[in-house]
Amino acid sequence: MKRISVICGFLMTMCLSAQKIEVLNFATFHMGKTPDAAKVSFDPKSEKSQKEVFEIAKLLAEFKPTIICVELLPGENEKIKNDYQNFLKDKNFKTAYEGEVSLLAYQIAKIANVKKIYGIDEQETGQYNYRLGYQLKNQVDSVTYKSFIPTFIGKLKNQENLSVKEKLIDYNKESTLQDLITANADILTHVSTANNFEGADEAAKYYRRNLRMYSNLNQIPLTDKDKVLIISGATHAAFFSEFLKRSPKYQAVNVFDYLK
Template identity: 45%
Template sequence: MKILLTLLLFVTINLYGQDAILNQKKIKTKFDDAISVLNVGTFHMGETSDANSLAFDVNDENNKIEIKKLANILAKFKPTIIVIESLPKNDPIRQADYLDYIENPDKKFQKPDERELLAYEVGRLSGAKKIYGIDFKESYNYNIGSSVKNAIDKITVNKYWKLYEENQKNIVNEKISFYDLFKLNNHPQYLESLMNINADLLTYISSKGNAEGADEAAKFYHRNLVMFSNFNQIPVDKNDRIFILMGGTHTAFFIDFLKRSPKYKLENIFDYLK
């Protein structure tokens, strides 16, 4: 935990120094009416085909209590719009389901996940009336390495995997609390590691003169770009505040998109996750 706090302090100081330079030169990177966004990463809590899932019993009463506590913390952002990892075509059904939950917070879901358990509750507590899905499905061959003959840099790929597996093992062995695990899942360096292992790792898989791994990774990059395009189609005004809840790798992509966009102002999640 001390290491985590040290890293957060370093990131804060570093970013402050960069902002000071921009302010000194009077360079504006955001619209005056930029919309505040709280971009939150989560592990998938229910049944999912996603690789980034954990053994998490959504029916356990202690887990439910912990999620409710977290929802209360995140609801202090006071979003007016909730955005989740769901297909836009399902928005009418999802909106009706969400509004029903607002009226009946004791509602039972057949197979709840982080969307019903956390996003719905954050929205209910904050009074948000609108919920949107921005997901886009695009498959890619994550195991492309097994089919590339004469791959050039197998050593880096193997070391990459060992590093990731060691980190994951340490997380499991420490048996940290749900809240601390959620904080870890939103640490910038942890999010970058998810981006590395889910996409960038593939760029090290290639045969001479080719880019087999990069071609596959590009599909995952494209998926996230389309998700951001879907996000930009949500009707908003200057008074809106947007809460996004997605799997951590998508959150990592969106950090970069939101930082660069003049339309949005990315809020620091650790202003809420103390």
């Protein structure tokens, strides 16, 4: 009996040590100025828009995150910390960060009493040419890229009359996330001249940026008691979704358990 107890204790210890950190990976459109090629119509100063986003914040706060990650550079973490503290102290404080950081991340953090907000963005990859398929001459395949992109953009335009919540629900669907990886990276592998890799090399830049962003997440000090909420542009969230599926450290949480 003693030996069985020891084995059971060992197995229990192993299970506890293997407990994964829960991560809620939330895809959003940029709610402020953005250099992204695809932009969503949204007025961050509109009272109606602010109310809609606050309703989303209340839903996501139910996850009870201990840490929130946003699409800002890690070098700004101290600035984010001070900015958030001033936001908490003064309801009229004008935050340094517009868009989803102040409208969504700060509001969730306030509701859920989150102490730490980290930037995980990366911008050193170099200029990324989304439009190479329209610019490169003498392509081996001049059809696939040019037929896919207008169809994809058309799907985004169909969202214009949706509410903020409806747009975010659509952004977080698996089918949308997969389309975003294709549109922002994989479709470029069809763009090349004979025996060259112009499009693939552009796509690799975007893969590299997202891998580095994921590496920034992995450099944040976490324990198995932490619950992490990532708020990022939908294409980044699409890549994170793929990385999280294979992670030995994290357990992805279903967004639609909260985005109801």
